[in-house]
Amino acid sequence: MIRLLAIALLALLASAPQGRAQELLADVSEHLVAITTGFDGARILVFGALREPADLVVVVRGPARKAVMHRKGAVAGVWVNAATMTFPQAPSFYAYASNAPLDEIVDPAEQRRLRIGLEDLDLQPSGRASPNLLAEWRDGLVRAKERIGLYVEQAAPVIVLGGRLFRSNLELPTNVPTGTFLIDVYVFQDGLNVAAQTIPLAVSKVGLEAFLYNLAHQHSALYGLAAIFIALLVGWIAHLLFRRR
Amino acid sequence: MQIYLPVAEISLNVFLLLGIGGLIGVLSGMFGVGGGFLMTPLLMFIGVPAPVAVGTQANSVIATSVSGVMAHWPRGNVDLKMGIVLLVGGLIGSSIGIVIFSWLQTLGQIDFVIQLIYVATLGSVGSLMLLESGRAVFRRKRKAPTRRKLHQHHWIHGLPFKMRFRKSRLYISAIVPLLVGFVVGILSALMGIGGGFLIVPAMIYILGMPTTVVIGTSLFQIIFTSINVTFLQAWENQTVDVVLALLLLFGSVVGAQIGTRVGAKLQGDALRLMLALLVVGVGLKLTFDLFTPPVDIYELGVSY
Numbered sequence: 001m002i003r004l005l006a007i008a009l010l011a012l013l014a015s016a017p018q019g020r021a022q023e024l025l026a027d028v029s030e031h032l033v034a035i036t037t038g039f040d041g042a043r044i045l046v047f048g049a050l051r052e053p054a055d056l057v058v059v060v061r062g063p064a065r066k067a068v069m070h071r072k073g074a075v076a077g078v079w080v081n082a083a084t085m086t087f088p089q090a091p092s093f094y095a096y097a098s099n100a101p102l103d104e105i106v107d108p109a110e111q112r113r114l115r116i117g118l119e120d121l122d123l124q125p126s127g128r129a130s131p132n133l134l135a136e137w138r139d140g141l142v143r144a145k146e147r148i149g150l151y152v153e154q155a156a157p158v159i160v161l162g163g164r165l166f167r168s169n170l171e172l173p174t175n176v177p178t179g180t181f182l183i184d185v186y187v188f189q190d191g192l193n194v195a196a197q198t199i200p201l202a203v204s205k206v207g208l209e210a211f212l213y214n215l216a217h218q219h220s221a222l223y224g225l226a227a228i229f230i231a232l233l234v235g236w237i238a239h240l241l242f243r244r245r
Numbered sequence: 246m247q248i249y250l251p252v253a254e255i256s257l258n259v260f261l262l263l264g265i266g267g268l269i270g271v272l273s274g275m276f277g278v279g280g281g282f283l284m285t286p287l288l289m290f291i292g293v294p295a296p297v298a299v300g301t302q303a304n305s306v307i308a309t310s311v312s313g314v315m316a317h318w319p320r321g322n323v324d325l326k327m328g329i330v331l332l333v334g335g336l337i338g339s340s341i342g343i344v345i346f347s348w349l350q351t352l353g354q355i356d357f358v359i360q361l362i363y364v365a366t367l368g369s370v371g372s373l374m375l376l377e378s379g380r381a382v383f384r385r386k387r388k389a390p391t392r393r394k395l396h397q398h399h400w401i402h403g404l405p406f407k408m409r410f411r412k413s414r415l416y417i418s419a420i421v422p423l424l425v426g427f428v429v430g431i432l433s434a435l436m437g438i439g440g441g442f443l444i445v446p447a448m449i450y451i452l453g454m455p456t457t458v459v460i461g462t463s464l465f466q467i468i469f470t471s472i473n474v475t476f477l478q479a480w481e482n483q484t485v486d487v488v489l490a491l492l493l494l495f496g497s498v499v500g501a502q503i504g505t506r507v508g509a510k511l512q513g514d515a516l517r518l519m520l521a522l523l524v525v526g527v528g529l530k531l532t533f534d535l536f537t538p539p540v541d542i543y544e545l546g547v548s549y
Contacts, residue, residue, distance in 0.1 A: 038247065072544060074538070078536060079536070079539055140542075141543065205251060217483050220480045221476075224478075224480050224485060226487070228475050230490075231305065231490065234308045235315075235494075236315070238501075239316060242316075243315075
């Protein structure tokens with residue numbers, strides 16, 4: 001693994017434009033996460049090199065999706081959905097990694113500007129609410145996403161070797177949404193962002209998984225009939241098998 | 246061994262799914278219920294999104310009921326005529342039920358209404374069965390069985406359009422099974438299940454059918470109602486996961502064979518008592534959930 005990393009880094013450095021040296025070069029171990037039948041989460045290695053020692057933050061953002069939140073309330077002792085709030089463009093996945101705690105390496109204003117950390121996510125609701133109520137809805141959404149492992153705070157450490165080489169292992173859970181992810185690598189010096197690179201990562205169902213998903217969504221009636229037919233067939237075969245005994 | 250489910254979009258253990266299928270299959274074979282009222286909560290508990298749990302369990306119930314009916318058929322335990330009358334009522338009922346479902350959805354309280362219906366039906370059906378079957382088992386243990394009339398006569402038997410159901414040894418108005426099928430159809434469309442645990446007691450206590458015929462006949466009826474539910478769920482909501490359904494199927498068809506054999510060896514009263522205990526148990530659990538404060542009052546809704 002280390003050797004592969006070194007070779008990949010050399011290749012990267014070799015392909016870097018001549019003349020003005022770049023502050024940052026980064027890449028990921030794979031650009032496509034294929035969801036197959038045996039998919040059990042994925043591990044993405046983010047690696048790269050720095051021109052001079054600095055602090056690093058790696059942020060992984062999933063495609064924006066609609067998120068519907070409910071607030072429960074007790075009515076005569078029974079817990080019901082008392083209110084609903086929709087976030088039309090919430091990140092479906094969010095995780096970050098850094099070489100030290102964020103508050104030690106990133107200036108708070110920079111952190112807010114770059115939307116690093118779960119407290120500064122870009123979450124805009126479609127409905128109206130007073131600012132403090134809105135904050136509660138947003139915190140509620142973040143907590144709910146954290147519970148199912150789709151928002152991860154300080155997902156992994158960023159390991160820096162000799163102040164120049166860095167790597168970080170980021171894990172995608174089994175319930176990872178599909179679509180185009182963006183991995184941002186930010187370089188900080190004295191708390192200020194001096195360089196950044198964005199690497200796209202495609203998460204996609206392939207093979208049988210993709211076929212079934214597309215069939216279910218694009219040819220729903222056919223899919224339904226096929227599901228019924230299979231069930232009838234299995235029931236009948238099971239009966240034949242067990243009757244013989 | 247993990248397997249990724251394409252429609253549910255999560256990865257689950259193969260043996261866990263086979264095991265759940267097997268458990269539901271045993272129940273199905275023993276009691277003639279599809280087991281949807283148990284499978285849906287179980288699937289949701291292991292992380293399957295609720296709409297996918299509802300749509301997919303209907304699909305797997307088809308196979309269990311088919312092999313169940315085929316096992317009961319040679320024993321003469323399927324009253325085809327009764328099954329068809331119930332089915333006609335059931336299909337009308339479930340079509341109306343789906344309209345009510347959409348209407349409740351626009352009101353925004355569908356989750357709560359479904360939960361309430363579950364609690365109300367499981368609770369009332371379960372406790373009625375528990376009382377009756379408990380009394381019957383107790384009576385049988387105490388003294389030798391006294392010869393009872395085949396069934397009680399009351400106002401139901403004065404209704405017109407009488408039909409003879411030979412296998413069930415009944416001569417009653419067709420309106421009664423039609424109405425039973427209709428009401429169960431509405432409820433099962435709302436709850437997204439086959440409705441076996443509702444129709445079995447209705448056949449025993451309202452129609453007065455013998456327990457032996459009830460199981461085969463209800464399974465016959467469930468085949469068609471679950472085909473209806475599977476198709477509508479796949480077509481309208483895309484919530485049927487065939488990979489999940491197949492795993493549940495393999496478990497449940499094996500389980501159903503075991504269940505049918507076990508059921509054949511047990512007394513009807515004892516069977517009813519066991520089913521009653523199960524129904525009451527699930528009902529109590531759901532009632533308890535209704536009053537339990539949530540982990541966090543802010544919850545992510547299902548966006549299907």
